[in-house]
Amino acid sequence: MKGLSDEELKATRYRTIWISDLHLGTRNSQTEFLLDFFRHNESETLYLVGDIIDGWQLAKSWYWNQSHNDVIQKILRKARKGTKVVFIPGNHDEFLRHFTFHEFGEITLVPQAIHVTADGRKFLVLHGDQFDGVMQHAKWLMKVGDEMYEFVLRVNAWFNFIRRKLGYEYWSLSSYLKHKVKNAVSFISTYETTLAQAAKRHKADGVICGHIHKAEIRMIDGVLYCNDGDWVESCTALVEHFDGRLELIRWASVGDPASKPHYNFVPSGSTSELAAAS
Numbered sequence: 001m002k003g004l005s006d007e008e009l010k011a012t013r014y015r016t017i018w019i020s021d022l023h024l025g026t027r028n029s030q031t032e033f034l035l036d037f038f039r040h041n042e043s044e045t046l047y048l049v050g051d052i053i054d055g056w057q058l059a060k061s062w063y064w065n066q067s068h069n070d071v072i073q074k075i076l077r078k079a080r081k082g083t084k085v086v087f088i089p090g091n092h093d094e095f096l097r098h099f100t101f102h103e104f105g106e107i108t109l110v111p112q113a114i115h116v117t118a119d120g121r122k123f124l125v126l127h128g129d130q131f132d133g134v135m136q137h138a139k140w141l142m143k144v145g146d147e148m149y150e151f152v153l154r155v156n157a158w159f160n161f162i163r164r165k166l167g168y169e170y171w172s173l174s175s176y177l178k179h180k181v182k183n184a185v186s187f188i189s190t191y192e193t194t195l196a197q198a199a200k201r202h203k204a205d206g207v208i209c210g211h212i213h214k215a216e217i218r219m220i221d222g223v224l225y226c227n228d229g230d231w232v233e234s235c236t237a238l239v240e241h242f243d244g245r246l247e248l249i250r251w252a253s254v255g256d257p258a259s260k261p262h263y264n265f266v267p268s269g270s271t272s273e274l275a276a277a278s
Helices: 006-010 031-040 055-060 066-080 094-099 133-137 139-165 173-180 182-201
Strands: 012-019 041-048 084-087 107-109 113-116 122-125 206-209 216-220 223-227 236-240 246-250
Touching: 031 041, 031 066, 041 066, 041 113, 041 236, 066 084, 066 107, 122 182, 182 206, 182 216, 182 223, 216 246
Parallel strands: 012 041, 041 084, 084 107, 122 206, 206 223
Antiparallel strands: 012 236, 113 122, 216 223, 236 246
């Protein structure tokens, strides 16, 4: 790659990185963690697997701070320096689906992709909302659910602000609820199975997606299902090593916790950013 800085030369290198569900334009996007991840990791190919920009929230109320600009600039810099960047829009940035098969600043927009790993396996790559029954048949209900999710994240913000003051580490209330509520568990299982079936129809060995904010790698009926997670709560990425191995990176728990940024949950209407509190 051309013109890399000393920091970029020291970064861990992968053949491919997949990230999704950044939700730039919301107060809960973990941009500082993502920027930290970008500083320490490079790849030949970077897939942006949807919901990078949250058009739903921006349409209701504008929120866009400098760190959100920094993320966009970092991605554009990677593209300029030789990283192949592929952007697959999701439901929250669906306005960009009108521009698929175009290039913007050396970033290619496509509705979905087929990725072949170094060891020859073929993966269907897509955001995944196309296989969300609620999204397809009751979009209004999905938006109601989105409002409820935002409410839980606001509660989570204050909850973790108090935990940090008491010396406790971060704990995700919304992740806990998703794993404990029976209907949520059933929805996730159905979604995963449906995506695996879609990969089979494409004669692929696996599928790589986002959408449900639940990082996972597991076999489903002979298909390798991979979900790269999100950068709202879990701060996860899927990576491909140069021998074709796939691995989930949980960036919030990698390395020395003291060197990590704080979670930057900012409750709506708050006049001070909890990220600045210690």
